[in-house]
Amino acid sequence: MKKLMGMLAMAGAVALVLTGCAAGDAGSASGGGADGSPIKVGFSQVGAESGWRSANTASLKDALSDANGFKMTFSDAQQKQENQIAAIRSFITQGVGAIVFAPVVETGWDDVLKEAKDANIPVILQDRAVDSDPSLYTTRVGDDFEKEGETAGKYVADTFNGKKANLVVLEGTTGSSAANDRTTGFNKAIAGTDINVLDSLTGNFTRAEGKTVMEGFLQKYGKTINVLFAQNDDMGLGALDAIKAAGLTPGKDIQIVTIDATKDGLTALSTGEFNYVVECNPLLGDKVADVVKKVVAGESVDKLYVADDQAFDQAQATVALPTRKY
Numbered sequence: 001m002k003k004l005m006g007m008l009a010m011a012g013a014v015a016l017v018l019t020g021c022a023a024g025d026a027g028s029a030s031g032g033g034a035d036g037s038p039i040k041v042g043f044s045q046v047g048a049e050s051g052w053r054s055a056n057t058a059s060l061k062d063a064l065s066d067a068n069g070f071k072m073t074f075s076d077a078q079q080k081q082e083n084q085i086a087a088i089r090s091f092i093t094q095g096v097g098a099i100v101f102a103p104v105v106e107t108g109w110d111d112v113l114k115e116a117k118d119a120n121i122p123v124i125l126q127d128r129a130v131d132s133d134p135s136l137y138t139t140r141v142g143d144d145f146e147k148e149g150e151t152a153g154k155y156v157a158d159t160f161n162g163k164k165a166n167l168v169v170l171e172g173t174t175g176s177s178a179a180n181d182r183t184t185g186f187n188k189a190i191a192g193t194d195i196n197v198l199d200s201l202t203g204n205f206t207r208a209e210g211k212t213v214m215e216g217f218l219q220k221y222g223k224t225i226n227v228l229f230a231q232n233d234d235m236g237l238g239a240l241d242a243i244k245a246a247g248l249t250p251g252k253d254i255q256i257v258t259i260d261a262t263k264d265g266l267t268a269l270s271t272g273e274f275n276y277v278v279e280c281n282p283l284l285g286d287k288v289a290d291v292v293k294k295v296v297a298g299e300s301v302d303k304l305y306v307a308d309d310q311a312f313d314q315a316q317a318t319v320a321l322p323t324r325k326y
């Protein structure tokens with residue numbers, strides 16, 4: 001089984017499972033796509049907060065390239081919702097054929113999504129979700145964050161079953177669906193166990209904040225902490241510095257469970273500093289490009305495409321690393 005998991009991880013392919021069904025919305029006439037002309041796409045990205053995000057941006061840029069029949073305009077929101085709303089409004093004014101965006105937070109999108117709908121421009125969510133009515137966007141291509149959190153929580157519940165566990169949590173960006181759903185899944189998995197949650201604070205998905213928040217946890221709780229759940233690799237990697245500076249050994253004195261499975265995360269796992277890593281596949285570009293082409297051509301698409309994620313222990317990380325794509 002372990003061998004099979006390793007082989008699957010090495011393949012690094014995004015197997016996307018189809019869920020639900022929705023009719024595609026044809027793009028606006030000036031947005032390209034007719035008679036082989038390039039499709040104009042506006043892409044609003046969250047920012048550059050993590051290794052996962054860099055891999056996701058690269059995947060989208062590769063897939064929505066000129067060579068593949070697109071004219072893509074990229075906008076980095078620097079983790080700010082107001083920047084994303086401004087970018088989407090600018091894409092509407094430009095008359096793009098489709099808008100692709102990774103919503104930094106889950107709420108507050110209704111007005112701008114209605115504006116895109118009124119302009120007959122299809123919106124494709126990639127990565128995170130929104131809480132708006134599904135009629136306001138065409139589809140979402142992303143990962144199952146709740147399942148990721150649940151898988152991480154199951155590891156902690158199984159590992160500390162019957163033992164004393166004092167847990168701290170580094171949460172992702174407050175209000176993001178990635179953080180919300182990972183928290184829900186994790187809490188579901190540890191419900192009814194003796195795991196004692198000492199504290200849970202946001203580290204905003206960055207290494208710098210992961211380090212600072214972990215320093216605070218260590219000052220407050222000292223050596224009583226014996227397990228850390230970091231909702232992404234970067235915060236876990238930042239926490240490593242804080243743990244070492246406190247004279248503790250990561251992976252031994254404090255078990256560390258993270259989500260993403262970037263090369264840096266799997267390296268920390270392989271060398272024993274992390275204990276378990278759940279994958280969140282960022283290579284969503286090809287599926288997004290495929291969906292955009294279909295929608296602009298007026299073909300129907302599903303309402304949700306979910307990437308197939310793995311989980312890694314230390315031995316599986318060592319097997320996967322040489323061919324890891326991100």
Ligand code: AHR
Pocket residue numbers: 049050051052053127128178205231232233234259260280
């Ligand atoms: O939305 C996906 C999350 O966003 C990734 O887990 C994290 O690394 C990124 O910042």
